[in-house]
Amino acid sequence: MIAGNSDLTARFAQAMGHLAPERPTRLGIAVSGGGDSMALMHLAHQWCGAELHVATVNHGLRPEAGDEAQFVAQAAQALGLKHTTLHWQGWDRRGNLQDAARNARRHLLTDWAQGEGLQGVLLGHTQDDQAETFLMRLARGSGVDGLAAMAPAQMADGLHWLRPLLDFTRRELRDWLRASQIAWVDDPSNDDTGFDRIKARQALDTLASMGLTRARLSETAARMADARTVLDAAAANAAHDICRFEHGDFVFDTARLDALPQDTRYRLLARAVCEISSNAYRPRLSALRKAMTCASATVHGCLITRGARDLRITREANAVRDLRAPLGEWWDRRWQVLRPDDQHTAPHLSIGPLGEAGLQHCNDRTGWRLPRASLVASPAVWDGTRLIAAPLAGFAPEWRICVREPRESLPSGRYSH
Incomplete structure (x- = not known):
């Protein structure tokens, strides 16, 4: 361990202690080759609380992606860690590319982790990611769910998804990498102001002078996450009264669904759509609102049909x-x-x-x-x-x-x- 880096490694160990108090024995790490994920891999290796497996997702969208995956493979091998490159077959040009890539990445990592018998997967999201996401969603007019902080730990598909770097800034992680003489790869798209995330990243430096620092925005996102928990509980209570699960479909009592508060109504629909489509990310509120006014609408690869008595959500035939x-x-x-x-x-x-x-x-x-x-x-x-x-x-x-x-x-x- 490099002198002067003990604080960062101690903070990482403390974060892992909070997220995984039962000390899992087999964990995966999603590593793209960027600074955040490379720091995650090396910090996790130094923590050494579990058998670690590394995966890199090659979306096939950039010519450099193959070289970056090979770079991660060599770095993992140098640490004695098993590495796997996961390949996405590419976009079918239906829907939003970024949403499709994000969903594909989650599915690929899930299948890999389950196949390796892993108990969980470490993700490299940082405080910067938290603040940037908050700003982007604020610009889109998102509500509580969109502005809520990323969960440090969540259970999905039988796996623990852990984000131990949410209290770490991108700058301090790169400073740690430089001091430790650890290389990483810079994605050229990180300088492309055509992407909303890069605009948000640049805006954060200006907003800091007003007190809207990365830490402050992350704190606000955490309070939104607390509010989301309360709203989720209200939706769950309502679901058991007005919804049934029928051979894979969700069927809602139309009149009782319409009588619910707006947030509860759309929260239930979003959750049902995500369950049927196996999509970890909820659809846009505007799409759900439109679906509620139509006799039939497609959202997130699901078909929503509205009748006088029932509103039914099923898989869309085109999607499968x-x-x-x-x-x-x-x-x-x-x-x-x-x-x-x-x-x-x-x-x-x-x-x-x-x-x-x-x-x-x-x-x-x-x-x-x-x-x-x-x-x-x-x-x-x-x-x-x-x-x-x-x-x-x-x-x-x-x-x-x-x-x-x-x-x-x-x-x-x-x-x-």
């Missing part, structure tokens, strides 16, 4: 039309289909959406457990182009199908067959 998974694996990150003989694999079979073509084989509507719009996006078993089973549509009902249960903040119920 090309999605395939081997039999026995999770399809669309939440469905499993099991053979009647309990054999979990069959190389010639795959899971895909039922679609309109498959639904034509399900003529007995007494076996339909969901409306047509939900069924076409539901999982079915295929042997090439031949339909083998679609239990939710009554086709080969002896096959078993189940879906991941929602989080405690939303009701569970009729989720399997």
